[in-house]
Amino acid sequence: MQVSTTFRHMEQSEALKSYAEEKLERVAKYIDEPISAQVYFTVEKIRHIVEIVISGRGITTKASEATNDMYAAVDAVLDKIERQLKRYKEKLKDHKPAGENNGRTMSKKVFQAEGLETNAEPVVITTKTETAKPMAVEEAVMQMDLLHKDFLVFTDATSNEINVLYRRKDGNFGLIEPQRG
Template sequence: MKCSVTFRHMKPSDAVRQYAEERVDKVTRLIDREVEAQVILSLESHLHVAHIELVTDGSLRIRGLDKSSDMYASIDSAVDRILRQVKRYRSKIRNHRESGANGRELPHRVFSVDELEPETKTPQIVRQETVIARSMTVDDAVMQMDLMDTDFLVFTNAESQQVNVVYRLPDGQYGLIEAHAPRERHRSIRAVRETGRQSLGSLAAKGVSSGRCASRTSWPKNG
């Protein structure tokens, strides 16, 4: 295991560094594959923040973050978060293999309302990040989102090669957004319509009367 410990806005401590490395090492042994660990320990508004991220040789990222009044406690809580996810997906993590290419780079923008101009309701761009939409299955995307302890994940669907977003719902279930280019959608609609005309023509040729019909695709309800 490769482990780097970085201190920010606080004085480095060999004792804290060793403690973090020992705690992380116990978790990586459960994964049973090559892992690189990055630990960032910082002081923010009198709170000790521990941010731990593990990256496996299959490009899975496992993240734990916690803050408290004590750095040792923050490290423990962050490691415990990772440990729970590792135990939950232990077999999948061991057998996971990265699928397809490395993924696409997509811009990610964060908006904020300018408080200095209350009459203006239009949000302003305050930060822009690049998101790597890695190629993976929907199931792997859900697992990766859980392992990163986040509420959404942008990825490239390994089956459709389209950019998708999986996200967490308030009730604990998951949602999936599938993005399609307008032209592709129009081509799909035309193809469906043409298929429908051919089917109706075939029925008419057989002397079968067809009434007005409607097709609807609905999402299965959660629960």
């Protein structure tokens, strides 16, 4: 597991870094290799905040916890992540599609806002290529919850079409499917 640590508003601590790396090993069994983890240690007045983002093949999850002790915050945030990953793994077993394919590659472009407001041509700021992984709608909902995202583009495992799942303002989910025929 590749672990990177960031210390904000505090001195770097090897003891804290090694403690977090040691504790991260217990969640490695829930994610397929390769695994990368980013750990952010932050001190704000008397609050000690730990945020962890874990990425593995096919899954990314994040959680944060604030306490008055940094070691307790590490334990609490890893308990949260472990619960999330256990729940995800169990639901994944129940909704596993029969045929696995690798998904479709998509490109996402971000345009400069000034170009959209005037008559000038919009300028592409960034382009990001991602893979729309094949999954069931239930799995896409779980993935959105784990990533704390407002929308997710994925390939429907049954129809093999690109779909968009989004979180509505009322807390429910909306699904955009391509029209056939």
